[in-house]
Amino acid sequence: MSQIFYPSTNTFSRLSIFGGIFIVAFLVWAWAELNESTYATRAKVPIQQPVPFSHEHHVGGLGIDCRYCHTSVENSSFANIPPTKTCMNCHSQIWNRAPMLEPVRESFRNDSSIRWIRVHDLPDYVYFNHSIHVAKGVGCTTCHGQVNKMPLMWQENSLQMSWCLDCHRHPERFVRPRSQVFSVNWQPPPNQVDMGRKLVKEYNIQSLTSCSTCHR
Amino acid sequence: MAAVALACLNIACRRDMQDQPKYIPLRPSDFFADGRSARPLPEGTVARGQLRADKVFFTGKVGDQFVDRIPFPVTRAVLERGQERFNIYCSPCHGRLGNGLGIIVRRGLKRPPSYHIDRLRQIPVGYFYDVITNGFGAMQDYSAQVAPRDRWAIAAYIRVLQYSQQASINDVPPEHRQDLGGAGTAKPAEAKKPSE
Incomplete structure (x- = not known):
């Protein structure tokens, strides 16, 4: 019987053991x-959507406040889709034909x-409440992005748990003055973190990261 | 391939907890013919604590007559609330000054009357509450969008707008005149003229 493994095979086996680590790392x-x-x-x-509703036109172009349509956002867990x-x-008068x-x-x-198609669909095992976020200085655009530049609505952020925790661990990086919550043109100032720390104190924002905060 | 298969598995196997068989707001229902899980209230339903027995507060009228007093004390907080609500719900058509030239009017909606005409300056404040509640002419009612107390706050703020548009520089306390910017420096000279 002839030899199956030649001496050169040693090189291959070393390479493949070494390379295997990289293959596994790559897969992960x-x-x-x-x-x-x-x-x-x-x-x-x-x-x-069944009607191509444009936030770009209504918010960016006409300057209509978010709450004109999403009336319940300040009082309810759910920011309603308007009737x-x-x-x-x-x-009834404009573009009525x-x-x-x-x-x-x-x-x-x-x-x-x-039958509007839902854009932001959190898993049912996640509790989320709009009103508390709005009341504590989390602006609409912080999560929803520049809706004033969205001809059709899309979900701006991943809505994954790590994304939620970014802010729950470091609220000072994201909060803004309450007066600016509904402003779509607000941009974080250069001293965001300093201002954020003050707001966190002033608004009594707690860094809630226990499981049952959201999974209840 | 393995990575794709893993990821697909990962996405595929989480759906049943993601979409649990329960009604969250606006989730459609197969059970009702109109597909709504949130059921409309049968007519005449009154929730506990929402009887609306205070006719003046909830209609702005005594009998057929509009009341000319706001049925609770108007504080600075009420006026600021009124300003905020006015700018959200009313200013698209009525304009931030209440002159009836909001952006929607400039885009083709029928122009509402300015608040600064004599008829509306004389009218009892309950009229504004009533129009917000029931609509008027081309204006739809805002009863679903603006809560009763906020309607009164808006009515109070309309009065503020009416006063402000009739005011002269002499009505502004001297220490606040510079807040008006250019307008504040130009007008005192005009305002002095009559007295000279």
């Missing part, structure tokens, strides 16, 4: 990357719901 890295990719989180992907009636406040808005008029005529 690739898995982690994929897990945080926009493919998995659905971030930055514009969502098609069709809110659209009709203006669109536009074919694009026919689903809105139909909804208003028939008292039926427009």
